[in-house]
Amino acid sequence: xxxxxxxxxxxxxxxxxxxxxxxxxxxxxxxxxxxxxxxxxxxxxxxxxxxxxxxxxxxxxxxxxxxxxxxxxxxxxxx
Numbered sequence: 001x002x003x004x005x006x007x008x009x010x011x012x013x014x015x016x017x018x019x020x021x022x023x024x025x026x027x028x029x030x031x032x033x034x035x036x037x038x039x040x041x042x043x044x045x046x047x048x049x050x051x052x053x054x055x056x057x058x059x060x061x062x063x064x065x066x067x068x069x070x071x072x073x074x075x076x077x078x079x
Contacts, residue, residue, distance in 0.1 A: 009052045009068065016070060018045050022062050023071040 011019065014035070021031045028046070032039045046058055053068075055061035065071040 015045055015049050019065045020071045023073045
């Protein structure tokens with residue numbers, strides 16, 4: 001017997017951008033620069049993302065987003 005599927009949480013377009021960038025290894029300061037936001041704003045958005053995904057950490061939120069199909073890591077090129 002399999003566990004019931006978790007409902008896919010709704011994230012705002014900016015929250016999806018933040019999760020996508022984090023999925024690919026960007027730090028909060030790097031995400032802030034990329035999106036033209038303050039680091040404080042990115043960290044506030046992380047609080048909301050964690051609530052919406054029922055995550056206990058940023059890493060857990062990224063893992064849950066990937067699992068739900070909300071973000072996709074870009075494979076790194078090998079030399």
